[in-house]
Amino acid sequence: MFDTALTVNDLLFLARGAGMTLLVTAIAVGLGTLMGIVFGVVRYQVGPWWGAPLTFFLDIFRSIPLLIQLVLANAFVTTVLGFRVSGFTVACGVLSLYTAAYCAEIVRGGIEAVPQTVRRAARSLGMSWGQDMTHIVLPLATRVALPSWIGLALGVMKDTSLVFVVQVVELLKSTQILITRLQEPLFLLLICGLFYFLISFPIARFGGYLEKKWLAND
Amino acid sequence: MIEIENVRKSFGSLEVLKGVSLTVPKGEVLTVIGGSGSGKSTLLTCINGLEPIDSGRILVDGVEVHAKGTDLNRLRRKIGIVFQQWNAFPHLTVLENVMLAQRKVLGRSRAEAEAEAVRQLKHVGLGDKLSVYPSRLSGGQQQRMAIARALAMSPDYMLFDEVTSALDPQLVGEVLDTLRMLAAEGMTMICVTHEMKFAREVSDRVAFFHQGVIAEIAPPEELFGAPRTPELQKFLAATV
Numbered sequence: 001m002f003d004t005a006l007t008v009n010d011l012l013f014l015a016r017g018a019g020m021t022l023l024v025t026a027i028a029v030g031l032g033t034l035m036g037i038v039f040g041v042v043r044y045q046v047g048p049w050w051g052a053p054l055t056f057f058l059d060i061f062r063s064i065p066l067l068i069q070l071v072l073a074n075a076f077v078t079t080v081l082g083f084r085v086s087g088f089t090v091a092c093g094v095l096s097l098y099t100a101a102y103c104a105e106i107v108r109g110g111i112e113a114v115p116q117t118v119r120r121a122a123r124s125l126g127m128s129w130g131q132d133m134t135h136i137v138l139p140l141a142t143r144v145a146l147p148s149w150i151g152l153a154l155g156v157m158k159d160t161s162l163v164f165v166v167q168v169v170e171l172l173k174s175t176q177i178l179i180t181r182l183q184e185p186l187f188l189l190l191i192c193g194l195f196y197f198l199i200s201f202p203i204a205r206f207g208g209y210l211e212k213k214w215l216a217n218d
Numbered sequence: 219m220i221e222i223e224n225v226r227k228s229f230g231s232l233e234v235l236k237g238v239s240l241t242v243p244k245g246e247v248l249t250v251i252g253g254s255g256s257g258k259s260t261l262l263t264c265i266n267g268l269e270p271i272d273s274g275r276i277l278v279d280g281v282e283v284h285a286k287g288t289d290l291n292r293l294r295r296k297i298g299i300v301f302q303q304w305n306a307f308p309h310l311t312v313l314e315n316v317m318l319a320q321r322k323v324l325g326r327s328r329a330e331a332e333a334e335a336v337r338q339l340k341h342v343g344l345g346d347k348l349s350v351y352p353s354r355l356s357g358g359q360q361q362r363m364a365i366a367r368a369l370a371m372s373p374d375y376m377l378f379d380e381v382t383s384a385l386d387p388q389l390v391g392e393v394l395d396t397l398r399m400l401a402a403e404g405m406t407m408i409c410v411t412h413e414m415k416f417a418r419e420v421s422d423r424v425a426f427f428h429q430g431v432i433a434e435i436a437p438p439e440e441l442f443g444a445p446r447t448p449e450l451q452k453f454l455a456a457t458v
Binding site: 124135140217 | 291
């Protein structure tokens with residue numbers, strides 16, 4: 001197993017794939033979280049009745065398998081609408097909405113966990129709705145939501161392995177290319193797994209660190 | 219001056235305030251007593267516009283609280299309120315708790331806000347807790363922090379909504395002492411309370427709430443010494 005034909009160039013090829021995985025993840029989680037916060041606040045603020053259309057829209061992204069979303073979105077944007085966009089753009093767009101759909105629920109739950117009495121205290125000091133949201137509600141909701149959000153971010157990172165269907169060569173696709181050439185599937189998958197671990201581990205640890213730090217004050 | 223004119227307020231089918239009228243001039247300490255559910259606390263949250271009212275009107279320095287064009291955020295700067303539950307902002311230190319609204323609402327600089335916060339926190343006896351998080355404070359200390367937080371906004375009026383009701387008995391005294399100090403300094407205050415001894419001591423007038431109306435209002439020696447209505451007589455007999 002350790003008698004391998006893998007060269008340094010192949011390793012660099014894998015590293016580039018890992019870089020693509022990281023890039024897609026960063027864009028999807030970044031944009032998705034921003035949208036998720038907006039959607040989550042709107043969902044909380046307007047209540048279940050007026051929020052129903054938004055909830056339905058987000059449910060679509062939560063309930064259809066990502067692979068199907070990617071293929072359909074790609075076909076829709078390029079063939080039906082006739083836009084000339086890259087698979088990378090489609091992948092980032094779909095994954096962002098997918099992340100936003102989950103994140104909106106996490107944000108809504110976090111906001112609901114902030115006691116009304118604390119918010120009343122903030123408003124009674126003359127703080128506006130926006131100031132209350134920015135300085136009291138979102139910081140407190142973040143503490144509640146963080147573990148779920150870390151889970152979401154790690155999940156999205158692994159889900160990026162599906163974007164090969166829109167011709168984006170990320171870590172898993174790079175590995176498959178090498179497997180086809182070198183015929184060493186187990187060894188290459190081991191290395192691929194190691195790359196995923198190296199990306200995930202710091203994120204998970206950072207979440208754990210924040211939780212511990214906040215817990216010390218509670 | 220706070221002027222309350224024939225205010226009515228219902229929660230669903232339950233009418234909590236049934237035509238309350240009351241005038242509190244600057245400098246007065248008014249305590250409000252009465253049974254649970256008599257509408258005392260609701261009246262306070264109506265005064266700073268946290269609760270809408272159904273009819274009547276409330277004027278603070280001539281500004282109608284519930285009028286359409288009233289800037290409530292601006293009005294609330296001059297009305298401090300402290301609740302039964304002390305409602306610390308748990309993610310901020312004691313000092314930051316007292317600085318936040320000064321910075322964001324009054325637009326004070328960091329240095330100004332900090333100086334004022336330190337002054338108010340020392341005033342309520344928390345000068346040694348500045349960098350502590352609220353979870354490390356006792357209930358009485360958290361309540362005093364909430365008082366300092368409201369005072370730091372330099373309000374003209376302070377409303378206290380049963381501020382000692384959620385405290386352990388041995389912590390009630392320190393909070394009441396803080397209120398006594400404020401009263402002695404001439405702050406205009408409306409205190410909803412169950413502490414009769416305190417009401418008797420600090421008040422210029424005491425209002426007795428019963429079933430959504432002010433059944434009796436008089437200086438303490440008169441109200442406690444010679445209660446006129448049978449409801450008040452019964453209430454006092456039950457609480458003493």
